[in-house]
Amino acid sequence: MRLSWVSLALVGLVAKDAMALPAAVKDTDCDDKAQPRSIQGNGESSDSDTWLGPDILGPGGVASVVRQVSKDIESQGQNPESYGLGLMPGHAHWSGYQPDQPRHHDHGNKHEWDWSWYEHEEWNGHEHKHHDREHGHQHEHRDHEHGQEHGHRDHEHGQEHGHRDHEHGQEHGHRDHEHGQEHGHRDHEHGHEHEHEHDSGSHHPVGPIQPDGKTCKCVPYDYTPRTREFDWTLTYGPSAPDGFVKKRILINGQSPGPLIEASEGDTIVVKVKNRLDQGTSIHWHGMFQNSTPFMDGIAGFSQCPIPAGGELTYRFKIEGQYGSYWWHSHSKMQYTDGLYGGLIIRSKDDPYQKCRDYDDEKVFLFADNYHDFADDIVNQLLSVKGYNGSSAAPSPQSGLINGKGQFDCAGLARAKGKQPGMPSKCTQLPTPTMDIEPGKKYRFRFINTGSHAQHIISIDDHEMEVIGSDGTPVKPHKVHRIPIANGQRHDVLVNTTVGKNGDSFLLRSTMMTACFSFVDPLLDPVANLTLQYKRPGSHVRPRPPKPHDWIDTMGTLCKDLDDSELVPAIDTSVPANLNPNSLGIFNSQFGNLVLANGSTLGRFFIDNITHTNYVNKPYLELARAGQQINSSTVASLLVPDDVWVADIIINNQDNFLDHPFHLHGTDMHIIARGTGNLTQEGWSKLNQQPGALNLHNPLRRDTVSVTRSSWIVARIKADLPGVWPLHCHIAMHVAEGLMAAVAIHPKKIQQLKFSQKVLDLCPGPTAPISVLNEVEPA
Numbered sequence: 001m002r003l004s005w006v007s008l009a010l011v012g013l014v015a016k017d018a019m020a021l022p023a024a025v026k027d028t029d030c031d032d033k034a035q036p037r038s039i040q041g042n043g044e045s046s047d048s049d050t051w052l053g054p055d056i057l058g059p060g061g062v063a064s065v066v067r068q069v070s071k072d073i074e075s076q077g078q079n080p081e082s083y084g085l086g087l088m089p090g091h092a093h094w095s096g097y098q099p100d101q102p103r104h105h106d107h108g109n110k111h112e113w114d115w116s117w118y119e120h121e122e123w124n125g126h127e128h129k130h131h132d133r134e135h136g137h138q139h140e141h142r143d144h145e146h147g148q149e150h151g152h153r154d155h156e157h158g159q160e161h162g163h164r165d166h167e168h169g170q171e172h173g174h175r176d177h178e179h180g181q182e183h184g185h186r187d188h189e190h191g192h193e194h195e196h197e198h199d200s201g202s203h204h205p206v207g208p209i210q211p212d213g214k215t216c217k218c219v220p221y222d223y224t225p226r227t228r229e230f231d232w233t234l235t236y237g238p239s240a241p242d243g244f245v246k247k248r249i250l251i252n253g254q255s256p257g258p259l260i261e262a263s264e265g266d267t268i269v270v271k272v273k274n275r276l277d278q279g280t281s282i283h284w285h286g287m288f289q290n291s292t293p294f295m296d297g298i299a300g301f302s303q304c305p306i307p308a309g310g311e312l313t314y315r316f317k318i319e320g321q322y323g324s325y326w327w328h329s330h331s332k333m334q335y336t337d338g339l340y341g342g343l344i345i346r347s348k349d350d351p352y353q354k355c356r357d358y359d360d361e362k363v364f365l366f367a368d369n370y371h372d373f374a375d376d377i378v379n380q381l382l383s384v385k386g387y388n389g390s391s392a393a394p395s396p397q398s399g400l401i402n403g404k405g406q407f408d409c410a411g412l413a414r415a416k417g418k419q420p421g422m423p424s425k426c427t428q429l430p431t432p433t434m435d436i437e438p439g440k441k442y443r444f445r446f447i448n449t450g451s452h453a454q455h456i457i458s459i460d461d462h463e464m465e466v467i468g469s470d471g472t473p474v475k476p477h478k479v480h481r482i483p484i485a486n487g488q489r490h491d492v493l494v495n496t497t498v499g500k501n502g503d504s505f506l507l508r509s510t511m512m513t514a515c516f517s518f519v520d521p522l523l524d525p526v527a528n529l530t531l532q533y534k535r536p537g538s539h540v541r542p543r544p545p546k547p548h549d550w551i552d553t554m555g556t557l558c559k560d561l562d563d564s565e566l567v568p569a570i571d572t573s574v575p576a577n578l579n580p581n582s583l584g585i586f587n588s589q590f591g592n593l594v595l596a597n598g599s600t601l602g603r604f605f606i607d608n609i610t611h612t613n614y615v616n617k618p619y620l621e622l623a624r625a626g627q628q629i630n631s632s633t634v635a636s637l638l639v640p641d642d643v644w645v646a647d648i649i650i651n652n653q654d655n656f657l658d659h660p661f662h663l664h665g666t667d668m669h670i671i672a673r674g675t676g677n678l679t680q681e682g683w684s685k686l687n688q689q690p691g692a693l694n695l696h697n698p699l700r701r702d703t704v705s706v707t708r709s710s711w712i713v714a715r716i717k718a719d720l721p722g723v724w725p726l727h728c729h730i731a732m733h734v735a736e737g738l739m740a741a742v743a744i745h746p747k748k749i750q751q752l753k754f755s756q757k758v759l760d761l762c763p764g765p766t767a768p769i770s771v772l773n774e775v776e777p778a
Contacts, residue, residue, distance in 0.1 A: 218354065226266055227267040228262050228269065229270075230258060230268075232272050232273065233275055234249060240425075242369055242407040243426050244425065245425040248337050249339040255340075256402065259342045260344070262343075263322075263345065264318055264345060264349070268314070269314070270282070270314045270315075274311060275308075276308055281298060281299040281329065281330050282297045282314060283296060283329070283664075284297060284316065284325070285702075286325040286470065286489075290720055293723070294620060295315065295316045295758070296722070298618075298725055301618055301725050301741070302723070302758075303618055303620075323345060323350075324446075324490075326340060326489070331615070333377065335449070336731055341365075358441045359437075360440060361442060362442060364447065365449045366401055366449065366455045367399070367400040367403075368396035368400070368453040369396055369405055384601060391601070392517035393516075395513075395520040396451075396453060396520070399455070401432060401507070401527050405429075406527070407522070408524065412426055412522060433504075434507075435534040436533060439497060441494070442496060448488050450486055452516070453486075454485045454486065454512045455484050457507070457510075458507075459506070460548045460549060462498055463494075463495075464480070466478075466479055466566070467492065470700075471667075472699070474566045474568055474569055475567045475569050479492075479565075483554075483559065483560060485560065486703075486729040487703040488701070501535050502542055502543050503543055503545075505530070506549075508527075508528055510526045512554070513525050515556075530542075558658035558660075563698070566699045568699065568700055571696075572697055573697060574695050574715050576695070577687070577715060580680065583680060585649045585679070585680065586607060587653055588605070588650065589604070602736065604733055609634060609737075610737030611727075623743060624752070626746075626750060634740060637740070639718045639742065643718060645716075645718060646715070646742075647716075648663070648715075648716060648742070649713055650714070654708055659705070659730065659738070660706075660729045660730065661704055661729070662727060664725045665720050666720055668714035668716055669698045669714060670694075670700075670704055670714055673711070676710070676711070693713070703729060721746075722744055724744065725741060726740045726741070
């Protein structure tokens, strides 16, 4: 069951060895709708962000509170005694799993390996009115494991009880002496710029002014499920994201494309009109596609391409997941030319909630930018001559943040021997900027949408607290820099309490050129974005940033944050797996493909097979027709219908390349890593050696870096039928064959209802086995 914030806080207060009280739910609505507020001793509501301790109980004291809370609990059919001493944390197990009862994503979030028969309950008989043991009894608050974050930050995080503590300069509605005593105006250090911008005096700066003159502080998200419809037209157009004009792919005239913001339970409907001169498809990176694998958007895997001049409507439901994701073309290297965008899923089950854990959020899309059109790059890469004489992935010319960057136009002119004043298609651009409010806590969503480079993200003078990776909430972990490989996402919390209104700081995105085979001599590997502290309505002119980078070293490997630094916030244990029939070993390496005439092509191989993409013969449609995947075109793992747990071993046998591997259709639980090669015999030994595999709450993500000459073991829950790609997310490596297939439950694939419009994309007759209606019944 789920109690109100006030009831839960009062339960905690009267409990023996009670946890700290949560911060009051803030006044979050501008029209005075019934949002709970903190309770003062006189019984009146207040906008205060702090609880006043035991005095809030008023007449009757603890006894009246116990009666009040008991009635609240009993009214929901629960036993008040079970709440008398607080909430007991716990976690989930896969013990007692019965394969005839598959996972139902619509009963919680994606981390529910919810084998509820373990609790001797019928799957559909328990409504899970509260977060059960699997979710650590998150009864609207964080437990001890999360530092007793009952609406406020504990001592570890500076006791932010509605205000910033001494660590952050005692910002009780104003800046203290450390920051120049900015009491509504600039201090002596900045010459008394008499802006007289009076702070509201609360934890949150004053929000937008409404027509009735009221202000709102923080508006929470509405999680009501709904259908969200989008209409996109894809075209070519000239664009200069870094100042250099080139042909790019635009979505409704823009790149990056529209940001999709949705809630768990929503249905996403996107009509894609292809006005390009070639086929395309759109992949929803990280989406499970429960019962809709044909909407995964992979040309050659889940569909035939949307033809030039054609269109397709993608429709899928978001079930059991939330976090930061993105969408992009999965045809050729089209997303290299701008066909990508962000996808943000929010949920009431997210342990980190707006208005409680942070005030606002921003989305950052990091990318590498190529001045040559991607078609030209890939066509040359796949030729005998290669791109610029090499089959190695080329260096980008610049980095982009939210589609904007900078390039050394003067250097380009010198390199090409141009004289000053000569016509040029390159314009020197200023550093892009973004306004943020001082005195807030932000959730920054970092997404690497690039084609090649791993990025290292940092913010001058600002620590970051990692709270999410690839859609998995993780326990807070402070960092100065955070590596993010292609396809990966990280969510971080950032306090904007370092400077004053008008101050600016650099957000840096540093490309790991040590992982490149070649580096363009004109490439500046650091893309900058200036974060400008600006209060709403302020007319202070932003001051230029004073660069002050962190001194931490970044190393030379393109690797993830250590798994020990990314501990899932929602505990989940995984089962043993001793079945060799549920093991797939993929050996990845670069080599040469010898042609009939004796010439060679540089290609990537998995198990000595380089993926050949026959886009008009999708593997999923072959499986639908009861046919097997052609083993000569792609390495594959077949998970039979009676197998529900599988292990995937990825051996990166390249001794000079690191690869970020992405698995479609499900999460990977990273239960082991090592150097060298891991064989089936080695895997069997690991399973028998206590502690060799991390089976208690391992990291869960959909994109994982496998560094050179190393291996990982990923355990997956095989319950979503489909033919799912497993591939490196460096676009050039995919084009050169670094892709495998994981086919899960082939018999169930034949029972799925396919979209006729997806089937109609492919030439030739398609067997009418079972077809999904395109319009959902009202």
